[in-house]
Amino acid sequence: MLSKRYIGGKHTPEDKLIKSKTKWLESGEKREFEKEYKQLVNERILIREKKRTKKGLDWHIYLNPRMLKEMYEKLRR
Numbered sequence: 001m002l003s004k005r006y007i008g009g010k011h012t013p014e015d016k017l018i019k020s021k022t023k024w025l026e027s028g029e030k031r032e033f034e035k036e037y038k039q040l041v042n043e044r045i046l047i048r049e050k051k052r053t054k055k056g057l058d059w060h061i062y063l064n065p066r067m068l069k070e071m072y073e074k075l076r077r
Contacts, residue, residue, distance in 0.1 A: 018037070
């Protein structure tokens with residue numbers, strides 16, 4: 001999302017993002033991905049909100065524009 005400049009108001013469905021990032025991973029790698037994903041949500045780097053769609057309410061995520069420094073620091077590690 002950061003490489004496509006999806007920061008702030010641009011959001012994406014959570015299930016679509018998770019499926020696209022984990023479809024080639026093995027079970028242990030998926031668990032590690034989910035652990036790191038939850039950590040980013042807890043640190044408020046990723047914002048998770050319910051958004052109304054034509055199908056109902058779905059979880060959507062977007063990058064917190066106030067945490068850009070922290071995002072770039074995590075990428076350097």
